[in-house]
Amino acid sequence: MVAVILAVLAAIAYGSSDFVAGVASRRMHYALVGVFGQVSAALITVIVSLIVGGSPTIGAILWGGLGGLGGALGSLALYRGLARARISVVAPLSGVVAAVLPALVGLAIGDRPGPVAGIGLVLALPAVWLVSAAKDEQPDRPSGVLDGLMAGVGFGLLFIALQQAGSGSGLWPTAAEQVLSVPPALLFYLVARRRIVAATGAPPPGDVLTVRTLAGPAAVGVLGAVAVMTYFLATHVGMLTVVAVLTSLYPAATIALARFVLSERISRQQGAGLLLAGLAVALITAG
Template sequence: MSIGITLALLAAVGYGAADFVGGAGARRAPTMSIVFIGQLTGAAAMVIVGLASPGTPTPADFGWALLAGLGSAAGSIFLLRGLSRGRMALVAPTSAVSAAVLPVLAGLAGGERPVALVWIGLVLALPGIWLVSRQVPDGAGPSSGGRGAFTDGLLGGLGFGVLFVALGQIPESAGTLPLAVNQLTGALVTIAVATVLRQTWRPGRGAAGWGITSGLLGASGSLAFVEAGHLADLGVVAVLASLYPAVTVLLARTLLGERLGAGQHLGLVCCSAAVGLIAAG
């Protein structure tokens, strides 16, 4: 398995673990405050890493970082809006799959041409991501179907896809300071959205530990993603990083004892096979 593939999988682990910690913390503290603390923590971590190993970022690099931050914020907003309407069964998998597809299309437009075995793995990963992300509705909330749920998921996924594409444009020579800009942009957007929605974003004692942990994990995921993008095709890296829901599901199963549906078990099998095929290619 190449270093680029390994780093892409580590990005999935970072993102998935960050989502798990953030989700667990949201049961105990305001969601927006956890997100805000996480974004600031990630920015601080990237500044520290950048000072230890400085790069030479250009204005264009910071521009891509700003776009990545806006994409991440937009993805989170639409995803949260869809989930708040009780449409997780359609919103979450649509978001995860569309986040993976956009970078693949961008890579093809940029001249990337994966070999046949990798293509099979990429195609197999998409239903795997869908299945492992899908939660069976319990009938207690609003309907999980409908055009609105699909739109929320699609727009959320496009936002995350923009995040992946933009991060993939930041060269190794730029160092990690552009990633700090990415995180700070997310923090500012979090404040703006929380203010509009009249939700609490100011750090509180109960949110600090969850936000800091989630932020460090998410920042490590972004750092691994950018490094992977220097060593492997953007489309491949993005699809592997988009396997992060599998990490979240496995952590919930292991640490919280949550049961997995038959579809999620099948999704994990598809994701595992996809990783094997991509690595072999």
């Protein structure tokens, strides 16, 4: 039960972080939001890790660093896919792959969910797809299959690596993960900025930083730090198979916030996905 609660909290935090990042990206370039979000998340996880204590082993830090590279790959591929390809393919494909890979690893290392929880896990996968899928207003775009697969593999690697880091090093693996995610995010933004300046002669939106523009990315980082720490804790009190699949339901939180905060409409497909996600969580909890 504790693992389920922590995994659901991680999903809510991840989904809320994505929502805030989307809103903040209306004022500044999304890659810059990512950079400052990662920096603030790294600071928070380092501070919390110092407070919690623990003696980080080299192995735990290496696993955390590998998770950071996976998270960076997943984020960059997802951002690129959402920007240039078909959202209705990229988002759900990344979510399902991010759920399936850790689930398979969990089964390989001995996870054996009960029959009721197993049904919930099976239902969670189409729930991720339905909730993430959005109406494609530009069907002539590239399909985005490669971007979706890369994003899913990256996030799946992140989920697996944090579980493999073990529980004897405090929260330091999460700090390593967040710190190692900063350089790729910064490099991606610098490349994007150079292209924008070359094409338009002007810097991207939000390039001049103010307290107002930094508030959104800071919130993204806080939520991201909460997400990664609760996920990390969940994997060490529960099965990776269950925790990773539940965490991959994070798009449900993003869609719900868009509905209630921005009054965006929820399609029938997404509504069915939300209901299916709720049923999946209930079955996994009961199992």
